[in-house]
Amino acid sequence: MATRIRAHDWAGGPLGPIKGWPQSLRTAVEIIVGSGHAMQLAWGAERIVLYNDAYAPMLGERHPVALGRPFRDAWPDVWEEIVPLVDKVFAGETVRFEDMPLVMTRHGYPEETWWNFSYSPVRDEMGAVAGLLNVTVDATPKIRAEHAEAALRDSEARLRDLADTLEQKVAARTAERDRMWDTSPDLMVEASLEGVYQRANPAWRSVLGYEPADVVGSTAADFTHPDDMKLMFGALATVQTDRLPSVNLRFRHRDGSYCWIQWVAAPSAGLIFAIGRDVTVAVDAAKHLRETEEALRQSQKMEAVGQLTGGLAHDFNNLLAGISGSLELMQTRLQQGRFNDVERYMAAAQGASKRAAALTHRLLAFSRRQTLDPRPTDANRLAVDMQEMIQRTVGPAITIEVVGASGVWPALVDPSQLENALLNLCINARDAMPDGGRITVETANKWLDERAARQQGMPEGQYLVLSVTDTGTGMPPEVIEHVFEPFFTTKPLGEGTGLGLSMIYGFAQQSGGQVRIYSEVGNGTTVSIYLPRYYGAVPDESEDALANPLPRSEQGETVLVVDDEPTVRMLVTDVLEDLGYTAIEAGDSVAGLKLLQSDTRIDLLVTDVGLPGGMNGRQMADAARVTRPNLKVLFITGYAENSAVGNGHLAPGMAVMSKPFAVDMLAARIRSLIEASRGMSTIRHSGQPTLDRP
Structure with missing residues (x-):
């Protein structure tokens, strides 16, 4: 902790750099880091926390984040309980507590803890209270041991009481069992630990049609339905050493039908004693009820689907009305020569389009099928x-x-x-x-x-x-x-x-x-x-990247656009031509791959993910990279399984954008991929090894 304290960035906090600390603070820190006792120091108006190695384990997952943080941030879950004590210390008092209970979260879950500690004021050079010294001992192990010992003593007392009357209770239970044996409507058996029936009661006759004498010498396996055998043998293994709370098994009736029998059993004097109740009617009724509940849930789900689609249709119709109406008015005003109104209708159409896109993204996120750009x-x-x-x-x-x-x-x-x-x-x-x-x-x-x-x-x-x-x-x-x-x-x-x-x-x-x-x-x-958690650095984002005018093509780069929607192809090619690129179009993966496998110059592939022609956009791009290993690819998609573009793990030189997209964002992404391609070309032409990989 002395090393951590020296390395910590104090300059941006209330205490300032270490070289400016008063001697009183320096002395207090030297005391705690040199001590083998668990010590914490809270200094200044912000109660900034410093602590030693013996104190660190008490913080749990809060260590080492607590260093340099205010006291209340280091212990937020118990702050309301200890803040009166902290205030007393900064008023000049010393407080001590033994076995103080506190519920705190140190390892990701709340736990009950107990503490012995003393809070003492630490004064500065002027005699004023500037800090709080906490010397503490985690009493939790001791208190838990005392509780366990008390519980053990209580259990021993109850066992002694039970032993005093056990003989009488066993005798009474044996007499009760004998009375029940002849009169109970439930099946009763005594079996060896291996599961062989030694004795059966008369209820076997009325429940399953067997004479008790015919049951003796058989096992549960002789009656159990084949599909329940694994469950039955598991129950037998359990009851050989422990009580069996309950298990439902299908037992064969003498007439060949099956009845549901609910068994409870326990080992007793070297035997297994078991009672079975016919629950066939209850099981059948429960199965009918589950089917009814499932049908009801499906009905409710379909009703909810109807409500959802109705709400979506309502919202989309409103948005489409705004878009189509604005476009019609723009056309009318252009014909009338009233150009001043066009910008207003254009803004309305763009606003409605953005709201429709947001609604679509919400729907795709809800269905967990949106294309992410992590x-x-x-x-x-x-x-x-x-x-x-x-x-x-x-x-x-x-x-x-x-x-x-x-x-x-x-x-x-x-x-x-x-x-x-x-x-x-x-x-x-x-x-x-x-x-x-x-x-x-x-x-x-x-x-x-x-x-x-x-x-x-x-x-x-x-x-x-x-x-x-x-x-x-x-x-x-x-x-x-x-x-x-x-x-x-x-x-x-x-x-x-x-x-x-x-x-x-x-x-x-x-x-x-x-x-x-x-x-x-x-x-x-x-x-x-x-x-x-991501193990890596977050790159700085340039806020001016999109504010500057986009540079035009200077080397005659060619971009292949593959999309089955003509309107999208027109939009993308217009953007490319505005930037001075040569654009080639294809409407499906077959035509796109044919161009990619030719000797036509192609510096960038812009493709939809879902394409007709037998392969999707990712498969087409991967096939093209066999012969064009350095091909840059921009996927544009409105709906796709995330796996179609690599589950967020794209190969180098690949990027993805979700439809609909802003034209300036599309232009910026195309420009960045082209610039990256040009940079790689420069490296290759300079005689240096290429950084691209197939």
């Missing part, structure tokens, strides 16, 4: 950049706070889809606060061990967590249980498209992560998106 992403930067937009969206009655964790890990994720998910979560939070409130957007690093990962339903490992917390109405458990289900909504019919949190859930799953909800009625809701 990139190393800084969640802190993304959340801060989104804050102003979120504030405008939710309105002035709601306060937006962004709390970014220090040293947050990057994630490999589609940033635009993560922005959409964050915005949608904030809109949901707004809807839960009709009278206003607060939305907190937080980032955190989470390391899930095997136990925590199992509880969360995720693989063990390191995750970036982006959370949105509101102070709204909250949700009961029965609503939380269904919020991610397709078509589930608590909103009235006709409000929204019915996609809800399914879109966010689908996006997180498709990105290799998970979504979790924590909510209490009346106490707000937290929705957390877990994304696997």
Whole structure:
């Protein structure tokens, strides 16, 4: 910890660089790092935390992030309980506690802990209290051992009481069993530990049609349905050493039919004692009920599908009306020579097109079939950049706070889809606060061990967590249980498209992560998106990359455009011609591959993923790279299984864009791929080894 303290970047924090620290702080730090006892120091108005090696294990997964953080950030889950003690110390008092209970999260889950500690004031050169020295001992192992010892003593006492009356109870139970043997309507048997029946009661006659004497000497295997044999032998293996709570087996009746028998059994004095009840009627009724419930669920699902498609059709019809109406008015005004109005109608058509594209992306995310463009992403930067937009969206009655964790890990994720998910979560939070409130957007690093990962339903490992917390109405458990289900909504019919949190859930799953909800009625809701940690740096993004005029073609580059939609081919070729490129068109994969396998110059392939002709765009591109290993490829797609373009793992020199796209974005992507191709060509012509790979 002394090494970590020296290496820590203090210059940007309240304490400033180490060389400027007062002697009182330097002395206190030397004391704690040199001590073998667990010690923590909280210094200054911000209560900045420093601690030694013996204290680090007590922090769990908070170490080493807690170093240099305010005391309340290092222990947020217990801060409300200890802040009065901290205030006393900074007022000049010393406080001590033994076996103080605190519920805290140190390893990814809440646990009950106990602590012995003393808080002492540390004074500066002027005699004023400048810090708090915490000398602490984790008493949790001791307290848990005491609890275990007390529980053991209690168990021993109960066992002694049980032993005193066991003989009487055994005698009473034996007498009761003998009475039940002749009168019980349930099957009863005594069997050897190997499962051979030694004795059977008269109920075998009325339930299964066998005389008890005929049952003796047989085994359960002689009666069990062939499909239940594995279950029966497993139950027999269990009951040889332990009690069998319950197992349902089909036993053959004397007339050849089968009855469902529910067995309970236990070992007793070197034998197995078992009781079986005929539950055929109940099992058949339960099966009929399950079929009815499934039919009802299917009916409800189809009704929800109808509501969803009706809502989508309504929204799309409104958007199409805006687009088609604007285009018609533009045509009319052009014929009339009234050019001043054209720009207004053009803006209206473009706005409706963008809203239609957003609706389509939400639908694809909901179905988990959108094409993602994953990139190393800084969640802190993304959340801060989104804050102003979120504030405008939710309105002035709601306060937006962004709390970014220090040293947050990057994630490999589609940033635009993560922005959409964050915005949608904030809109949901707004809807839960009709009278206003607060939305907190937080980032955190989470390391899930095997136990925590199992509880969360995720693989063990390191995750970036982006959370949105509101102070709204909250949700009961029965609503939380269904919020991610397709078509589930608590909103009235006709409000929204019915996609809800399914879109966010689908996006997180498709990105290799998970979504979790924590909510209490009346106490707000937290929705957390877990994304696997990306082990690498996040490149700096140039904000001016798209602001500068795009350079035109200077070397006569040729681009092949393959798409079965003529309008898209026209759009892309027009963009290419505006930039000075030569464009070649093909309407299917057969024609496209024929051109790619010819000696025609082609510097870039722009292709749809879903193509007619027997192969998709990715397969065509891979086939072309056999003879053109350095071919640059831009996939443009409106709908595709993500696997068709490599599940987010494209080969070098390949990129993907989702339809619809802005023309300037398309031009920029084409330009960047061409420039990359030109750079590789320069390397090859310079006599240096090529960096491209087939």
